[in-house]
Amino acid sequence: MDVLALLADGFATSLSPVNLMIVIIGVTAGLFIGAMPGLGSVNGVAIVLPLTFIVPPSSAIILLAAIYYGAMYGGAVSSVLLGIPGASTAVATTFDGRPMAQQGKAGLALIAAAVASFVGGTISVVLFTLFAAPLADLALAFGPAEEFALVLLAFTTFVGLGGDDILKTIVMICLGLVLSTVGLDLISGQPRLIFGDMPGFYSGISFLVLAIGVYGVGEVLHTIETSKSAPAVTPARLTFRELADGLRRMNRLWKTMSIGSFLGFFVGMLPAAGATPASLMAYGIAKTTSREPESFGKGNIEGVAAPETANNAASTGSLLPMLTLGIPGSPTTALLLGGMVMWGLVPGPMLFIEQPDFVWGLISSLYTANFAAVAINLALIPLFVWALRMPFTVLCAMVLVLCIVGGFAPSQKMHDVWLIAGFGIAGYLLRKADYPLAPLVLALVLGPLMEKSFRQTLIAEQGDMMAFVERPLSATFIAIAVLFFLLPLIKVWRARSGKAAISPAE
Amino acid sequence: MLTADRAIALAIIGLSLYFMSHAIALPIGWNGETGGPGGGAFPFWLSLIMALCAAGVLIRSFGTPDDGLPFFDPETIRSVAAVAIALTATIALTPILGAYVSIVLFLLWYLRVFGGHGWTLTLSLTAATPLFLFFFFEVTLKILLPKGWTEPLFLPLYATFF
Missing domain, CATH: 1.10.287 (Helix Hairpins)
Incomplete structure (x- = not known):
């Protein structure tokens, strides 16, 4: 079979000593970043991205993907040991992970989380392997009209499914898109939005600057606010007997873990959904289908397994549209996409044709990353217990220094460092006022593609707007986009008519 | 709010x-x-x-009726503003005093004054960070960080490592 041959070639790349070491380093770094309360995969990737210049582009992406992966495993560690989710994606893991730790079963909870993450990760990587090539083939037929429609669709998922305030979501999408137009107009080549001829804006605003600002500086300010006192770490020991016991118990949770994996994978593909809602949904399903739903929230091992399979599966799922279509499925994959563009690798169907070594190397590295993550995760549990005792003030100081230097390094302009500070403070305030940040980052990354595809289509069709609905694929995407956009309105209307129906009866 | x-x-x-x-x-x-x-x-x-x-x-x-909750409680605004000001000052000082001096000052303030850590931790981290930055960015990646007035002090180091 074709896919297997390609995958085998990929393993030849990813199992090379250099790449194997990169995966191990990335996964270990990701595990620690994920385990730190407040820092998740997106913060890890944003802060580490400027440091990856040290390795060649294809290895850099494997490194970042490994960090992404490790952080997904690591998120569970602080959920269990501190009762604080290590990242928003591990919120659902605290529901049962924390009670288990309080009952002295912290070790078992961590085993459950690691094994569940492994199962979720592996099933979703297999799904990824199966879907990647066909989806990329389909995407080959995409012209600019389809690209525009698809980006539009990505944004409307935030409006329809994001769950945040709709007006505030649209504000953030528009802000990101407007910031992406700063620099030189891509059709006429004239400078625009350079704010009184400031030279620093001629090259545009890098996604990295916004990401380090929002997810580095902004996150630190947020952490300062939320972590006034050092939390208490629950000690966890791990014996081989516990490990055997944990594996035996996990063996009975195949149904929960399979549901979590499939759910996570498909929910993760949607830009607005992703790992957090997927893990909450998986938890909900596990609870409702359980024979003893009342034991959930009191330390049921199934309540740890379900969200952990789902959030790992979702992180793989969100890589699929990024790699095949060039549309990221989450803020973290948006950063990976930005990084790839920076290194001259343009994600999308052509990548599968032009750089098959790289694509399949990356996909196969997800398999190795999974094995590395579960082994390192279990082996390093004592180290996590120690690392989590690190005071926030030390962690935050280090992150801020990395933000300053890491922001300076790619462009070597102080202009970018100032922007990082500005975006960080503004992002912190906006987040506090319930403005969602994920659409902002996605919009900045996708903005150039959206504008280019929109204007290319219109130039090709002599300004005929019908071009977007005359092609069947793009018409379908636009129809779904309109549906997502109208979804909140339909909900409001149904809620109102529902109320109207009830109130006369009262 | x-x-x-x-x-x-x-x-x-x-x-x-x-x-x-x-x-x-x-x-x-x-x-x-x-x-x-x-x-x-x-x-x-x-x-x-x-x-x-x-x-x-x-x-x-x-x-909508006001929920009565303040956007900032006094303690939050004090610590967040302090860090934001310190960060701004560090960036402002970087082109003048150089990255190494301003980052050392920032770490001294953050760890000792803001974080209230002991001198052992403060000094070891404050010493280790610029060393790491120098060897990672300048020696390995060949990315020169701003030096400002401290530029002459680095000339012998450049001669050694490049």
């Missing part, structure tokens, strides 16, 4: 108008010759949508 919500909405409207005032430097309407919108159209009309949505947030805030 409502006051902050309104202030932020107003700030976004102001920002949108500012963007729009710059976007009109390029044509914002339909470009007859090439087909399609002009170079200023994307930023202009998106800024307008942004302004309208922020106005929507503002108008809505007058119809």
Whole structure:
């Protein structure tokens, strides 16, 4: 079979000593970043991205993907040991992970989380392997009209499914898109939005600057606010007997873990959904289908397994549209996409044709990353217990220094460092006022593609707007986009008519 | 909370108008010759949508009762503002005193004064960080960090490592 041959070639790349070491380093770094309360995969990737210049582009992406992966495993560690989710994606893991730790079963909870993450990760990587090539083939037929429609669709998922305030979501999408137009107009080549001829804006605003600002500086300010006192770490020991016991118990949770994996994978593909809602949904399903739903929230091992399979599966799922279509499925994959563009690798169907070594190397590295993550995760549990005792003030100081230097390094302009500070403070305030940040980052990354595809289509069709609905694929995407956009309105209307129906009866 | 919500909405409207005032430097309407919108159209009309949505947030805030919660409690604003000011000062000082001096000053302040850590931890981290930065960025990646007035001090180091 074709896919297997390609995958085998990929393993030849990813199992090379250099790449194997990169995966191990990335996964270990990701595990620690994920385990730190407040820092998740997106913060890890944003802060580490400027440091990856040290390795060649294809290895850099494997490194970042490994960090992404490790952080997904690591998120569970602080959920269990501190009762604080290590990242928003591990919120659902605290529901049962924390009670288990309080009952002295912290070790078992961590085993459950690691094994569940492994199962979720592996099933979703297999799904990824199966879907990647066909989806990329389909995407080959995409012209600019389809690209525009698809980006539009990505944004409307935030409006329809994001769950945040709709007006505030649209504000953030528009802000990101407007910031992406700063620099030189891509059709006429004239400078625009350079704010009184400031030279620093001629090259545009890098996604990295916004990401380090929002997810580095902004996150630190947020952490300062939320972590006034050092939390208490629950000690966890791990014996081989516990490990055997944990594996035996996990063996009975195949149904929960399979549901979590499939759910996570498909929910993760949607830009607005992703790992957090997927893990909450998986938890909900596990609870409702359980024979003893009342034991959930009191330390049921199934309540740890379900969200952990789902959030790992979702992180793989969100890589699929990024790699095949060039549309990221989450803020973290948006950063990976930005990084790839920076290194001259343009994600999308052509990548599968032009750089098959790289694509399949990356996909196969997800398999190795999974094995590395579960082994390192279990082996390093004592180290996590120690690392989590690190005071926030030390962690935050280090992150801020990395933000300053890491922001300076790619462009070597102080202009970018100032922007990082500005975006960080503004992002912190906006987040506090319930403005969602994920659409902002996605919009900045996708903005150039959206504008280019929109204007290319219109130039090709002599300004005929019908071009977007005359092609069947793009018409379908636009129809779904309109549906997502109208979804909140339909909900409001149904809620109102529902109320109207009830109130006369009262 | 409502006051902050309104202030932020107003700030976004102001920002949108500012963007729009710059976007009109390029044509914002339909470009007859090439087909399609002009170079200023994307930023202009998106800024307008942004302004309208922020106005929507503002108008809505007058119809909702205040939850009475403050946007900032005094302790939060003090610590967050302190860090924000320290960060700004560090960035401002970087081109003048160089990255190494300003980052050392920042770490001394953050760890010792803000974090209240002991001298052992403070000094070991403050010493290790610039060393790591130097060897990682300058020696390995060949990315020179700003030195400012401290530039002459680095000349012997350059001679050794490059």
